Every structure is written in C-alpha cells, then in structure tokens.
Amino acid sequence: MFSTEPVLTLTHADIYQGTKLVLGDVSFQINKGDFVYLIGRTGSGKSSLLKTLYADLWLQNGKGLVAGYPLDALKPRDIPQLRRKIGIVFQDFQLFFDRSVEDNLKFVLKATGWTNKTDMNNRIAEVLMQVGLGTAQKKMPHQLSGGEQQRVVVARAMLNEPQILIADEPTGNLDPSVADQIMKVFQSINNAGTAILMATHNYDLLHKYPARVLRCQDGQVVELKG
Structure with missing residues (x-):
C-alpha cells in the first residue's frame, strides 16, 4: 500500500535567487510514487526551485515540507539529514575521477x-544492480561512457533509499538513445x-514518458493539465 502522505509540499512559497524573487506564491505537492517533470525556459527559476527543495x-x-522536514524552519544542522532523505542527481556528474565507482559510492x-563494511558493500551492489551496472564496482569513472557515469550518479543518489529523487537536467549532456536508457532507470526506480x-x-x-508536468513561467509555477 502506498501511503498518500505527500513527500513534498510547497504552500505559498516565494523562491529567491539572492535578493531577486524568481518564483512567487508557489503551491504544489508530490506524493509517494509520483513522477513529475519541471519545465520552463532557462532562467525561469527551475534550478532555484530545486535548490530550495534541497x-x-x-x-x-x-x-x-520535504521528506518530513520543514524548509521554512530548517536548522543548518538538519540539512545533512534532509539530504539523506532525498536523492539529488545533477547534470554534471560530480564524480571523483581519482577513485573507483565503488569508492565514489562508499x-x-x-x-x-x-x-x-558488509552493509556498505551490500548496499553498493544493490544500487548498481538497480541501475544496470552490476559489474562496474572496480571501474574508474573515465572507463565508463557518459550514460554509465550518469547511472553511477543515479545509483549514488539512491544509496540512502530516498523518498524522493530530485534530478536537474539529468539527460542534458546525453545523446537521445542514452537519455532513453536513463529514463528507463528512473522509471524502474519510480x-x-x-x-x-x-x-x-x-x-x-x-x-x-508522460507524467505530471509543472511549468515555471512568468514568475509562477503552474501545473499543465494533461
């Protein structure tokens, strides 16, 4: 049974980049098991919104409220805990290139x-299987293709079994066939x-891959009706 408890709720939220208001009066929620796209042109506030969420x-x-943590009353010491409950996938992989896949995850x-140690090794094996990289533990990032590197990043984001995965342009640097593979990984996780x-x-x-769509436009976030 999926709980209908939302994993993410924003209510009349104002999103700032520095002192500039980029999105005003934002309200939406995401429930357990939802898949939601966030679209909008460059500079429309997408990244600022995501950064506010983590x-x-x-x-x-x-x-x-994200994964049970109130963003409006968050203490700095709570931030690591919050980030354990959410997985974050960036467009630029941010892997350590001087260590193996396994050591990146460790x-x-x-x-x-x-x-x-045993728990760590087991969990690493699990997430790599989940993204279809079961044999990549000992490889160095430079030995992997761009798509495989992005899978490692997804695996890394899944390590602590997050309630929600926040992905910022995860297919932005990948060609279409590879983007497809990454989407299939996201779908199976979802x-x-x-x-x-x-x-x-x-x-x-x-x-x-149709799903809910939120659009950042003219300083607002609107849900597009399918």
Missing part, C-alpha cells in the same frame, strides 16, 4: 553515517515507489 537556498516566505555512505521530480528541457521525453 536547502541550498533558504525558503524565505511560505511553507515547505564515500557517500561514510559521509552519511554508515560504518559496517515504479518501486520513489517519487521523482525531474527538471528537463527535453520535451521528447515528456511525450515518450
């Missing part, structure tokens, strides 16, 4: 409080119960 930018006005587990909020400007994906 507390890279403070929510200055309005209310926000770094995150250690940073988030894992200590048992089908297993993790909510996904994905910013994209790839409208082909919206037609091919």
